[in-house]
Amino acid sequence: MQEMISKILQIIWGLGIGIILSGGIIAFITIIGIIPLMAHRTQTSEHHILYGSAIMLGTFIGSVLSIWPIIIPVSNLFIGLFGLTSGIFTGVLIIALAEVLDVFPISDRRIKIKKGVTLMVFALAIGKLIGSLYFWLYPIFTELS
Structure with a gap:
């Protein structure tokens, strides 16, 4: 009971x-x-x-x-698609939050970047991707949590 x-x-x-x-x-x-x-x-x-x-x-x-x-039995393809769409959503959410907080215009004025803002955003996205892959592919992080 x-x-x-x-x-x-x-x-x-x-x-x-x-x-x-x-x-x-x-x-x-x-x-x-x-x-x-x-x-x-x-x-x-x-x-x-x-x-x-x-x-x-x-x-x-x-x-x-x-x-x-x-535990839901799904294929590796589903897991990959789920991870991809989750990452896209997270990236869009982070960029939207940065846009709302005016991070890019403020950093643009401080750093005085005239060209290459698109490249800067792309570099941030690639850095997020590499960091995420490093986190998931190396088991040292699972031992720390």
């Missing part, structure tokens, strides 16, 4: 965390304007509500899966 109560409390806890986190993340992403910007750039503005719902659902499912280690 005590184990059943524990499971019910875990379910309530997981649902609560999932709802709070997904709401917070969708609010943060909406405030920095990434959803309308991506919908405008991809010319799919009529689906902007679907974008927000997908982000909330993904955050909610991720929160629940972080509590219960559910």
